[in-house]
Amino acid sequence: MSHFVIVGAGECGARAAFALREKGFDGEITLLGTEPVAPYERPPLSKDGLALALEPKSVATLERYDEAGIDLLTGVTARTLDAMGKTIALSDGRNLVYDKLLLATGARARPFPGMEGAGKRIRLLRTHADACALSEMLRPGQHMAVIGGGFIGLEFAATARKLGADVTVIEGLPRVLMRGVPEAIAEVISQRHADGGVDLRCGQAIASLQEEPDRARVLLKSGEIITADLVLVGIGAIPNADLAETAGLRIENGIAVNELLETSSADIYAAGDCCSFPLALYGGRRVRLESWRNAQEQGVLAAANMLGENQTISAVPWFWSDQYDLTLQIAGLADTAVTTLRRDLGDGAFLLFHLDETGRLVAASGIGQGNVVARDIRLAEMLIAKRACPSPDALMASTVKLKSLLAA
Numbered sequence: 001m002s003h004f005v006i007v008g009a010g011e012c013g014a015r016a017a018f019a020l021r022e023k024g025f026d027g028e029i030t031l032l033g034t035e036p037v038a039p040y041e042r043p044p045l046s047k048d049g050l051a052l053a054l055e056p057k058s059v060a061t062l063e064r065y066d067e068a069g070i071d072l073l074t075g076v077t078a079r080t081l082d083a084m085g086k087t088i089a090l091s092d093g094r095n096l097v098y099d100k101l102l103l104a105t106g107a108r109a110r111p112f113p114g115m116e117g118a119g120k121r122i123r124l125l126r127t128h129a130d131a132c133a134l135s136e137m138l139r140p141g142q143h144m145a146v147i148g149g150g151f152i153g154l155e156f157a158a159t160a161r162k163l164g165a166d167v168t169v170i171e172g173l174p175r176v177l178m179r180g181v182p183e184a185i186a187e188v189i190s191q192r193h194a195d196g197g198v199d200l201r202c203g204q205a206i207a208s209l210q211e212e213p214d215r216a217r218v219l220l221k222s223g224e225i226i227t228a229d230l231v232l233v234g235i236g237a238i239p240n241a242d243l244a245e246t247a248g249l250r251i252e253n254g255i256a257v258n259e260l261l262e263t264s265s266a267d268i269y270a271a272g273d274c275c276s277f278p279l280a281l282y283g284g285r286r287v288r289l290e291s292w293r294n295a296q297e298q299g300v301l302a303a304a305n306m307l308g309e310n311q312t313i314s315a316v317p318w319f320w321s322d323q324y325d326l327t328l329q330i331a332g333l334a335d336t337a338v339t340t341l342r343r344d345l346g347d348g349a350f351l352l353f354h355l356d357e358t359g360r361l362v363a364a365s366g367i368g369q370g371n372v373v374a375r376d377i378r379l380a381e382m383l384i385a386k387r388a389c390p391s392p393d394a395l396m397a398s399t400v401k402l403k404s405l406l407a408a
C-alpha cells in the first residue's frame, strides 16, 4: 500500500491530507507536526482569537482525521530527510518510509537580532502557544511596545487596544505596511490606529532591546528609550526550509518548487508558506506568499499533483487583514503597476485598481468597514485572472458594476 507523508500539520498540510482522501487516495496518510495541537487557523491569533487564545480554532475535529484514516502525529518533528532512501527520521526515534512526501513546513516568526535568549517580556507571535503567553500579559493599563508596523504587529496593536492596553508601535520605515500595501490604504490604517489611541512611531530605527524581570526596554537609535511591560516583535517570517536544505533540495526564498509544486527531488512536493513558486500570471516570476488562502489552495493542489493530476498553479494571490472595524483586502501583485485608479464606495471605503504599462489590471486593493469591499475584490480577482485591460473610466465609476466588466 502507498504511504504519503505530510510534514507540517498546519493549514496547508491538513488541507492536503483531506484532499488526498476526497480525491480517492486509499493508501496510508501520515500528517505530522511539531506543535502539540491538531492543525488550527493562525489568522485569529492576532485578532479576536488572541483574546480567546486558550482554544485554537481547529481546521478539523480529531474525529474527522480518524474518519478519513489520516494518521495525525502531533508534537513530532521531522529531523532529517533522506530523499534518495525516501525516509524521514522523526524526533521520537521513528523512521518513516514514504512513497510521496509533501513538505508543508510553513514559516516561523523572524526574531529581532540577539533576542534568542529573551524571556517572557520580549515575544514573537506565530503559534497558539505564543498567543496564550501573550494573552496572559494583555491587561488593561499594561504597556505594549510593538516592533514592526506590518500586519501581525498592527493586528496585535488593535487587539491590545480593544483589551485596554496602552500601545506604542515602532516602525523603521517611513510608513506602516510598506511591503505590498498602497500608501492610501496604509494612511487609513495609520489614522485608525491613531484614533484608537496607538502611539505610532514611523522612521525609528532600534538600537537594542533589553529585558528586566518586571519590564522591557526598546532603545531607539535616536537615544529615546521606550519602557514597556511587553515587547512584541513583528518583523516578518522566515520560511522553514532547513529540513529540505540539508536534504539537498533546491532553495530559493524557501523551498523552490515548479508550477506543479514539485521540488527539485523526485516525489517530494512543497506547498504553503514554506515554498517559492513561479506565477505564470505574472510572467513566471518566483514568489513566496504568506497567506491563509494560498496555504489552503496549495495544499489541495499538492494533493492533486501527488495523485498525478498535473494541475498548474493558477490562483491569484489574495490576502486580508482585520484591524478594529476595518478590513483590507488585496488581490494580485501591485509592484509592476504604473497607474493606480480609485473608486470610492461611500462611508470612507474605497477600492484601488493597479494597472501595468499595457493597461492590464495586475492588482486590486480595498479597505472599508466589515465586508464592504469583499465582493468587488472577488470580481477584481477574476478580472486579474483573465488578464483583463478594463477601461480606466469604468474602473473609477462606482456606477459601473465590476461584473459587467467581467462579461465584457
Ligand SMILES: Cc1cc2nc3c(=O)[nH]c(=O)nc-3n(C[C@H](O)[C@H](O)[C@H](O)COP(=O)(O)OP(=O)(O)OC[C@H]3O[C@@H](n4cnc5c(N)ncnc54)[C@H](O)[C@@H]3O)c2cc1C
Pocket: 007, 008, 009, 010, 011, 012, 013, 032, 033, 034, 035, 041, 042, 043, 044, 045, 046, 076, 077, 078, 079, 104, 105, 106, 107, 108, 125, 126, 127, 152, 240, 243, 271, 272, 273, 274, 289, 290, 291, 292, 293, 295, 318, 319, 320, 321, 322
Ligand atoms: C498571527 C497570524 C495572523 C495571520 N493572519 C492572516 C490573515 O489575516 N490573512 C491571511 O491571509 N494570512 C494570515 N496569516 C498567515 C497564514 O496563517 C499562513 O499563511 C498560513 O498559516 C500558512 O500555512 P502553512 O500550513 O503553510 O504553514 P504554518 O501554518 O506555518 O504550518 C506549518 C506547520 O509545520 C510545522 N513544522 C515545521 N517544520 C516541521 C518539521 N520539520 N517537522 C514537523 N513539523 C514541522 C510547524 O510547527 C507548523 O505547525 C497569519 C499568520 C499569523 C501567524
